[in-house]
């Protein structure tokens with residue numbers, strides 16, 4: 526039997542322990558697992574069907590292992606991804622440096638992949654604001670900055686909590702919405718014969734409104 530039809534390949538990337546698996550668990554099963562931390566080995570796959578307007582979209586989510594030991598493997602999983610959720614822990618500045626590493630890779634190797642920067646564990650900041658180690662505006666500036674003279678990073682930015690569920694559904698809904706907009710744009714340009722070469726990246730042309 527064949528598996529579910531996957532419309533959008535999504536990859537989760539980021540340093541170990543930032544909360545990638547928890548984010549997927551919250552989104553797919555609406556739960557937050559407590560207990561001893563278990564790191565992902567290799568990668569895990571889960572599919573979720575959702576609605577965008579009158580369309581049904583299946584997100585195929587690859588949850589990669591954050592440990593640098595599995596770095597080469599993570600590269601296999603982001604190939605051909607339409608969206609990458611690059612996670613960092615809002616209470617750990619080194620995790621944001623690691624996020625930048627993945628953004629750099631994606632921008633050089635997977636140009637068409639839309640990047641979503643996701644600051645995790647926002648509930649910890651609600652408990653104590655002083656725990657924040659990654660400034661929202663610094664990340665926003667980075668997300669809006671240029672990668673090369675002709676290419677912008679153009680990442681979207683979310684701050685989430687898998688513990689409380691804050692902004693988790695919104696994040697994945699945005700991934701699906703963006704994908705549908707891009708697909709519609711591509712159909713339109715193919716129909717009308719628009720020269721996509723005029724724009725370095727049609728994705729951003731159609732979807733990024735800041």
Ligand SMILES: Nc1nc2c(ncn2[C@@H]2O[C@H](COP(=O)(O)OP(=O)(O)OP(=O)(O)O)[C@@H](O)[C@H]2O)c(=O)[nH]1
Nearest residue numbers: 541542543544545546547564565591646686687688
């Ligand atoms: N307070 C809080 N803790 C979280 C949150 N998300 C994850 N955690 C905790 O952070 C730890 C790591 O979470 P995981 O989801 O396993 O992290 P991961 O990024 O998948 O880790 P790797 O598999 O090693 O790459 C666990 O102890 C989680 O309970 C959150 O939103 N809030």
